[in-house]
Amino acid sequence: MNEFEIFHLIYLIMISAISVIFIVHSILTRKKLTIKEATFNDYFREWLEHHDVKTPIEEIKGPLPPYLKSFFFAGKWYARLGINANKVSILGVIWGLWALECWFLGHTWIVLGVLFLILSGSTDSIDGVVAYLTDTETDLGAYYDAILDKFGDILWVLGPIYFIFTNSTAQATYSNFLLITITVIGLMGLLLAIIQEYCRARQQGLGLTETKPVIGERISRLGMFIIIYSCIGFSDLFTLLNPSPGFQNVNIWMHIYIIPICFIVLLIFSIISIIQLNRHAVKYLK
Template identity: 25%
Template sequence: MLRSRLVRRERTDVLLKPFARLRLHPIAWSLLSLPFAFAGMLLLGRGELIPGLLMFLASGAMDVIDGAVARATSTVTLLGAYVDGVLDRYVEILLILGLMLYLGDRVNLRISLLFSILIFGSLMTSFVRAYADHRGLVRDQEELMRMGGFLERAERLMLLYACIISGLYSTDLLIFLLTITALLANLTVIQRIFLILNYARRSSGR
């Protein structure tokens, strides 16, 4: 939702088109997001918040470049979209694990539960929509993609980046923002389920 509002595909495609000259396949650009994210996780675990944040921002840049290159070279494929979606989940989990490692010995049962809820919400947000497509509950792909919700991936990442920055000032603030992110992620799951159920009910009544 936020990404579609703030980032115009036409503009980013023009700006990123030169990357196509490097002759890297779009899937290769997608795969490059993983080493940056892994490095970011390790840096966060070592308490190096700003370098860790920069690594995750670089990982996000790879996620934007891959699509722009695919469109510039007319190599947009379902396989590429699938790989990109799977890698997005890995990058997000590495970001969450990096924050968990940063808290280190300050992690207790309450914080462990918070991270579990956050990871569950992050994964389920995409799953409920993908499973609705798999089961054929929503046949209109445009309608399916419009079922965004309170906190899509772009918003979650922005909140998680805010968590990293807040860690420079206060652990309590970091934990508070993590709690907000976890709650909103799971509310988004519930919201998407209701949106899908309502769509399926309307469709069956046609």
């Protein structure tokens, strides 16, 4: 076994053990949670108020209402299973660990990584719904949620970075300088996303409790990573099922370009978001 195979084996054993411990602990400590009578509109109004959106819910169109509604009902399901908000947050990191494992396995396994990625990203909204429905919203819970979300973000970006350094197509296309440049762009996007969240947390610490959504919210980052995982995973799968020149050319294009394109978009989103948050601070902080 080479060094990576040893590392991969240790990593797989570790995340398997973490998953088993989490499941066993959740079963042994499971308690019936008291779920308050609340409709989606009740939750939506509170969400809008928290994000300083004055528009009545009846006038809000687009993907936001169905997006939040899906998480509202998922949160109800978790609450009925007796899984509290903190455990949902921890579960997000566990799903992220399995998403990274799919990159280590490579090829069509990355398709399964799309599912783990969506499960990991969805917990960021679901844990808040569970806390709302069970009246267990606490400052400590919000603190843990924010910290665990950042661990999830790190896991999401590690997979694509690992891919560009190990994929034969990317290796044959990019020089070492370009590989390092792509990695730096990805890590800078991650770092600025963390700074973006720090800006928001600092504003709230100074008394600015209502903050407007920005372009680089976590759902935007999740969307970019879903594009990366899906384009590479499904192009590998379709090329395996139909190895025609057309599919092979698409597969090569995805392997070479989709990661740097999405990394650049994520970096731009983070920069714009920091500017938006600072403009908000200038407007309301004295």
